[in-house]
Amino acid sequence: MGKHQKWRAEECLNLIPSENLTSHTVRQLLSGDMGHRYRADDRFYKGARFMDELESLGEKLACEVFGADWASLRPLSGHMADMIAVSTLTKPGGSILTVNPGDGGYPGLSDQAGYPTFVNVRNLYFPFDSERMNIDVEKARGMIEDEKPSLVVFGQSFFLFPHPVRALVDACTSAGSRIAFDGSHVLGLIAGGKFQKPLEEGAELILGSTHKSLFGPQGGIIVGKRGCESEVKGRQFPGLVDNAHWNRVAALVWALDEARRVGGKYAVQVITNSKALARALHEGGVPVKCSEYGFTESHQTILDVKDQKEIEGFTQRLEDANIIVDHGIRIGTCEATRRGMKAQDMERVAELIVRVYKGEEPSKVRAKATKLRREFNRILYT
Secondary structure, eight states: OHHHIIIIIHTOEEOOTTOOOOOHHHHHHHTSGGGGOOOOTTOOSSSOHHHHHHHHHHHHHHHHHHTOSEEEOOOSSHHHHHHHHHHHHOOTTOEEEEOOGGGTOOGGGSTTTSGGGGGTOEEEEOOEETTTTEEOHHHHHHHHHHHOOSEEEEOOSSOOSOOOHHHHHHHHHHHTOEEEEEOTTTHHHHHTTOSOOHHHHTOSEEEEESSSSSOSOSOEEEEEOGGGHHHHGGGOTTTTOOOOOHHHHHHHHHHHHHHHHHHHHHHHHHHHHHHHHHHHHHHTTOOBTTGGGTSOSSSEEEBOOOOHHHHHHHHHHHHHTTEEOOTTOEEEOHHHHHTTOOHHHHHHHHHHHHHHHTTOOHHHHHHHHHHHHHTOOOOOOO
16 A cells, blocks of 8 residues: 555556546545444434435535436446446336447446346447547437437547537437436536536436546446436435445535536636647647547547557556556546646646657656656645
């Protein structure tokens, strides 16, 4: 633990888009006494009145932040939130329409090892434009009309641009398909009023992880429109989620209030930083996806490197230089933004990545990466 803390927290530029930093108060709440306690809807456990108040406050904040009619902070992860949606809005023999993992969709909802296979729900995949990194609207409309999926889930893991929810609402309505938006990656941007507004555009639910672009503790959340509250929230306990880890809920409530207060400024800076990083990498000779479409509108930049050996070698050289990315070579700006980096700082980050990409020895870059990281020791937007 000590070695990890020194290296990852103090010496590395962390650019994984599914990671973020929590504020000091969120961390303190995670270590509180609620981490030892239970509560239940049937009041089986006494001594839970402050947990009851906490949940009520958190749900109110979540509704305000996301423009929802109801909220549940109980899912222990974004994946569990997906499981709740699939379990409550589909039936065995039904189908779910998502982005194929091969196009950057979430594997946890795929037909190979994902959750739908466990409940006998068939997978369908959106027609996808890989050049634009987005759903092909016309082909998707035809598929929805023909297949009539039980549940249509917008959102993906490799997520650069808003999804065409509004453009496909009529087709979903005609087909009797329910609509959910998996905002795991872009939840902090949605909370800040940027990227897109899925509930206004026609989705019934927003669900996802609370620790990616949103700066909460690891966990999940569901918010939604009034019409599906009893179906989803009303059926989650006790079959799909029992004890909700109330220290996590307390920490999430604080993070939601941070998003309510300063989430707009944070979201704007995240997107600005992503664009600046992508542009600088592109100008430095690193292949970046969607350059002709403005690179990105989210917290992610995706490098256009396809050869697996090249990916493995490059990501390992970056790690050796104390620059941490994932194997999809998605580069995220959430944590860098939370530490206070601006567009000009992302250009400095890009310069280091370019040097490694062009073959410079990682040991010659490592000291500069650590020096840059140590210039930003505060946590902002708290």
